Amino acid sequence: MTNTIIAPAGDGAGKTSGNPLLRGMAHLFSFVFHPLFITAYVMAFIIFVHPYAFAGFDHRTKVMRLLSVILCNTFLPLFAVFLLWRLQLIKSPMLRNEKERIGPYLIAMIFYWWTWLVFKRLPDTPPLAVQFLLGAFLAVCGGWVCNIYFKISMHGIAMGGMTMFFILFAFHDAYGSGLYIAAALLFTGLVCTSRLLLSAHTPFEVWSGIFIGVLTQYIGWQF
Numbered sequence: 657m658t659n660t661i662i663a664p665a666g667d668g669a670g671k672t673s674g675n676p677l678l679r680g681m682a683h684l685f686s687f688v689f690h691p692l693f694i695t696a697y698v699m700a701f702i703i704f705v706h707p708y709a710f711a712g713f714d715h716r717t718k719v720m721r722l723l724s725v726i727l728c729n730t731f732l733p734l735f736a737v738f739l740l741w742r743l744q745l746i747k748s749p750m751l752r753n754e755k756e757r758i759g760p761y762l763i764a765m766i767f768y769w770w771t772w773l774v775f776k777r778l779p780d781t782p783p784l785a786v787q788f789l790l791g792a793f794l795a796v797c798g799g800w801v802c803n804i805y806f807k808i809s810m811h812g813i814a815m816g817g818m819t820m821f822f823i824l825f826a827f828h829d830a831y832g833s834g835l836y837i838a839a840a841l842l843f844t845g846l847v848c849t850s851r852l853l854l855s856a857h858t859p860f861e862v863w864s865g866i867f868i869g870v871l872t873q874y875i876g877w878q879f
Contacts, residue, residue, distance in 0.1 A: 682850035689847045691814035692764075695729040695771075695792050696722070698818055702785050706831055709782040721775075728771045729764075729792070736763045754807045761800040768793040784829070788821055791876025798868040809857045812865020815844040819866075820873035828877075 703710045703718050710718055737760050741749045746756040772789040775781050795817045802808040819840040826832035848862045857865075 678853060682853040685843075685847050685850040686811065686854065686856075689811065689815065689843060691810040692730045692733055694814040694818050695768075695789070696726045698788055698821060699725045699785065702782070702788065706784070706829075708831065709784050712780060724774070725771060725789075728767045732767050733760065733764045736760065754803050757803050757807070757810075758800075761796065761803060764796050765793070765800060768796050784825070787877045787879065788873070789876075790879060791817055791821065791873035794872035794876055795869050798872050799865070802864060802868060806864070807857065807861055808868065809848070809851055809862045809865035811847050811851050812857070812862045813869040813872075815840075815847050816866035816869025817873040818869070819844050820870040821877075824874070824877050 700722055703713075703722050710721070713721070737746070737749050737751070740746045740759055745759065748756065751757045751760060768789075772786070772793045775789055776786050795813050799808055799810060799813050819837070822832075822836040822840040826834060826837050844866070848866065851857050851862055852859065
């Protein structure tokens, strides 16, 4: 196998880079920035790093808020995929094609909607968190619609949404900084390049994912 990337054909399953180091790094970035982890990462930033968003909350309340996000937006959707796989309703927990992603998308939509609704109704929740969670829910909805027609990159959706959040955050929040935008763009580039190196997606699927993530986060910010 050569050390070059051959343009993928069909549904995006082309040859990948033969460099084991590159493949290992690509798998690492794909795992660390798994789409179901991104919401928890951003909420951890809002809760613990932002100096004002949750300033009136004690440490225990902050931890419980973050754990609720991890439970509903990370653990439960992952557990649901595991159950679908063990029940042989899907062939692989990696969700390699559009058909296998229909059920997990619908399950994630329910959990993401519930998380947004709970935070929206909790007293003293800062608008910054509510807006982001709404954008995350809309991103899952957008991914599900696109999945009807092609295998859109879920990594692209998540990273695009994260990047758009920090762009909007930088322009509308006194604590915003261009450093956050630069970091988000760097990680988005690394993750999306990793997906291409692994031939998990075509460039169109990756860019479409980024676009959906950016668009839905922008819509969520408006409300």
